[in-house]
Amino acid sequence: MILLSSCGSQKQLLYNPVEVKQLSQKLGIQLDNSNKDDDKNMYLYAQSSLWLGVPYRYGGMTTKGVDCSGLAYNIYKTVYGKNVSRDSESLHQSAKKITKNNLEPGDLVFFATSKDKKKITHVGIYLKDNKFIHASTTKGVIVSDLNETYYKQNWKGAGKLK
Numbered sequence: 001m002i003l004l005s006s007c008g009s010q011k012q013l014l015y016n017p018v019e020v021k022q023l024s025q026k027l028g029i030q031l032d033n034s035n036k037d038d039d040k041n042m043y044l045y046a047q048s049s050l051w052l053g054v055p056y057r058y059g060g061m062t063t064k065g066v067d068c069s070g071l072a073y074n075i076y077k078t079v080y081g082k083n084v085s086r087d088s089e090s091l092h093q094s095a096k097k098i099t100k101n102n103l104e105p106g107d108l109v110f111f112a113t114s115k116d117k118k119k120i121t122h123v124g125i126y127l128k129d130n131k132f133i134h135a136s137t138t139k140g141v142i143v144s145d146l147n148e149t150y151y152k153q154n155w156k157g158a159g160k161l162k
Contacts, residue, residue, distance in 0.1 A: 015042050023049055028143050029131050041105040041128075044079050048125065048133045048143075051075070055140040061086075068123050068135045072108065075125055075133075076161070080106070084161060088123040095159025100146070103158055109134075109146065111154040120156055 015023075023042070024031040026049045031042070050063075051074070057065025061074065069086050076084045085091045092110045103109070103126045111122040124134030130146045144151060 015039075015046075019046075026052060027127060027131070027133075029127055029129050040079075044075070044106055044125075045127065047075055047078050048127065051133065051141045052143070053140055054135070056135050056137050060135075066135050066141065071133070071135045071141060072123050072125055080161075082161060089120045091123050091161075092120040092157070092159065095161050098158050098160055100155075100158060104160075107158055107160050109158050110156045111151060112156045113154050117154075122154070126158065 020031050020042070023045050027045055029045070031045060051066070051071060054063050054071075055065050056067060058067050059070070060066040061070040066074070069088050069091060072091060073084055073086055076082045085094060088110065091108055095108055095110075098107060105126060105128050107126045109124045109126050109132050110120045111124075112119055113122045122134065124132035124144070126132045127143065131143050132146060133141065133143050135141050136144075146152070146155070
């Protein structure tokens with residue numbers, strides 16, 4: 001990633017083809033330098049990739065251990081400069097509801113993974129091509145596919161934070 005400044009105030013992020021290929025392989029999504037994957041999305045992908053493999057820790061907020069809402073909190077703060085809730089249910093309540101067909105990079109995806117199928121207990125961040133990053137209780141931070149049976153069965157919705 002190359003940081004450029006123009007007039008001393010704005011930064012532009014440029015990714016070379018090698019970096020794009022590495023991010024693509026690491027996250028398991030097809031990336032390119034076209035307008036489809038603009039700099040804001042590329043920054044999301046780059047920041048997300050830094051969390052891959054971090055172990056799950058309930059209430060965790062660091063690269064030593066993180067839970068699903070802690071991951072969302074950290075990525076949103078870094079990529080979008082937003083302070084968001086540290087609770088999956090609160091994130092769901094504050095998000096503008098969208099359909100699965102309208103998901104864009106950075107949108108939140110919500111699941112009910114406990115016995116109470118009405119309660120939101122898990123959140124992830126949508127990347128692209130049905131892939132999302134999240135903190136799995138058994139595998140730590142990983143990228144998963146919304147079409148996996150487990151996530152299809154536990155899907156509760158998606159949303160954009162205002």
